[in-house]
Amino acid sequence: MLETLTDLIDMRSFSNLWYWIAIAVTWSTASRWVVGVPWDLVIRARRRRGDAEQQLHALMQINVARYLLVAREGGLAATAIGSFLLTVLLLLGFVYQAEFVQALSFIVVPMVLVGWMTLRVATAYEAALNTEGAPTTEVLIRAMARHRLHIQLVGIVSLSATAFWGMLQNFNYSILN
Numbered sequence: 001m002l003e004t005l006t007d008l009i010d011m012r013s014f015s016n017l018w019y020w021i022a023i024a025v026t027w028s029t030a031s032r033w034v035v036g037v038p039w040d041l042v043i044r045a046r047r048r049r050g051d052a053e054q055q056l057h058a059l060m061q062i063n064v065a066r067y068l069l070v071a072r073e074g075g076l077a078a079t080a081i082g083s084f085l086l087t088v089l090l091l092l093g094f095v096y097q098a099e100f101v102q103a104l105s106f107i108v109v110p111m112v113l114v115g116w117m118t119l120r121v122a123t124a125y126e127a128a129l130n131t132e133g134a135p136t137t138e139v140l141i142r143a144m145a146r147h148r149l150h151i152q153l154v155g156i157v158s159l160s161a162t163a164f165w166g167m168l169q170n171f172n173y174s175i176l177n
Helices: 002-008 017-032 039-048 051-095 099-132 137-176
Strands: none
Touching (some): 017 099, 017 137, 039 051, 051 137, 099 137
């Protein structure tokens, strides 16, 4: 019975439906929350102005302050530990051929890139606040839209690479078995 079930449902990472659902949720969430601000608030601020604009600016300032506080107080340690963990992840996945770790790498590595890009946007926003005051809503929305587009481009490349690697792994598995 158990053998029939495992034959019916492939539990390997790249052919597992739950893995692809996790990837879809990850990238959907990444492009919905831009610098911690929900995208629907950005759209409301563009269309309605008023309270939505004030909420957008307030939420952006709060999130930028949070991101930069974490980066400044724990950035060195986080970079060192993160680099070590990424190295271990990539070595286990691609040198030692652990398929689950490979699958995890295709989620974690692009999200690290998205985190770095978000930190750059937060730093640029803070610099703009310090030199010229709060940017206008139009400038802020344009910057957030550009950042969201970059996140989506990373997502497209990541999903394409994941699909290609997953098909290659499934092809190799079918030949060997």
